[in-house]
Amino acid sequence: MQRLAILLFTLTLSSAACAKESFKVCWSIYVGWMPWSYGAEQGIVKKWGDKYGIDIEVVQINDYIESVNQYTMGEFDACTMTNMDALTIPAAGGVDSTALIVGDFSNGNDGIVLKGGKDLAEIKGQSVNLVELSVSHYLLARGLESVGLSEADITVVNTSDADMVAAYGTDGVTAVATWNPLLGEIEAMPESQTVFDSSKIPGEIIDLLVVNTETLKSTPALGKALVGAWYEIMELMSGEQDASSAAKTHMATASGTDLAGYEAQLASTEMFYTPAQALTLTNSEKLLASMKSVAEFSFDHGLLGNGVPSAEFVGIEMPAGTYGDETNIKFRFDPTYMQLAADDKL
Structure with missing residues (x-):
């Protein structure tokens, strides 16, 4: 009887875990992720959660890398993150993760700025302040390649x-690689010149909403609710002028700028306002090539x-094919839920 009671208790706990109804999503300030702030505060995320019988808490984390680390733990x-960080932090750490929403790619939102310089080649011999091993570091490496330099230079x-903006304001810092809204603040400072930006490598720095794969598998309602909420916000942003301006003004204020400043950031972002636009990149051979470069x-x-033997150690599953080890897939681009949105089946 005691064994039976223990078994029943264990099964009850297991069922409760499978029937999890509350979920937490984290985001950090970036032009392409501000819609989550708006969606949470305006009740759009709650509305979609209610539709599918789940509770979704949306939490802002002030430090981007910390948000990715907390998701990984x-x-x-x-969590909102870039394609590179999704690969190198949770996926490389063994946390099977799915890119649920392909929101945009950076089309100038990430840049390299020189103080008093006019050409990227002038960066040779300088110190460059950046978030090490982030997409800024990747952008720097790609930029250096374009002028025949390497990181050894x-x-x-x-x-x-x-600390990026404050650091750039000091006399000793002459070069930075960073992203908006920090990039915009730095570009407005004296003697600043952007000498390379992500528009030169379109489709390589991609902004995502990443979900734990096992959680998504056990609760598909979470994927449906998040994707449904996202595209409702996208429709507002790209739709009727007054509603669009109101939504973007809210996002601008939440990110510490005004509507004009936020519009400027959007201008250097290839936002996918419709699921069809997102699916075009997600299903493409271009994504396969970009993830190979990132890996x-x-x-x-x-x-x-x-001790990882090669760039193919972590398998990355995409509609156009798999890059890396098919027996160790830890990062997936799953178009299922975006396709449901495109087909108006959410």
Whole structure:
């Protein structure tokens, strides 16, 4: 009887875990992720959660990398992050993760700025402040390649995104690589010149909402609710002028700028306002090539872990094919839920 009672108790706990009804999503300030702030505060996320019988808490984390780390440690069920960080932090750490929403790609929102310089080649011999091993580091490497330089020609100075603007304001800092809204603040400072930006590598720095794969599998309602909420917000942003302006003004204020400033950031972002636009990239051969490039950079910089034999160690599953080890798939681009939105089946 005692064994039976223990078994029943264990089964009850297991059922409760499978029937989880509350979920947590984290985000950090970036032009392409501000819609989550708006959706949470305006009740749009709650409305879609209610539709599918689940509760979704949306939490802002002030430090971007910390948000990704907290997701990786299981503190959150979903998190906004770039394709590179999704590969090198949760996926490389063994946390099977799915890109649920392909929201946009950076089309100038990430840049390299020189103080008093006019050409990227002038960066040779300088120290460059950036968030080390982030997409800024990847952008720098791609930029250096374009002018026949390598990382051996510069010195990387690891700098928190929270400290980037203040650091650039000091006399000793002459070069930075960063993202908006920090990039815009730095570009407005004296003697600043952007010498390379992500518009030169379109479709390589992708902004995502990433969800724990096991959580998504056990609760498809979470995927449906998040995707449904997202595209309702996208429709508002791109729709009727007054409603669009009101939504974007809210996002601008939440990110510390005004509507004009936010519009400027959107201008350098290839936002996918419809699921069809997102699916075009998600299903493409271009994504396969971009993730190969990102994986190779990550391997070269030791971001896939100690002792990893090659850039193909972590399998990345995409509609156009799989890059890497098919027996170790830890990062997935799943178009299922975006396709449901495109088919108006949410």
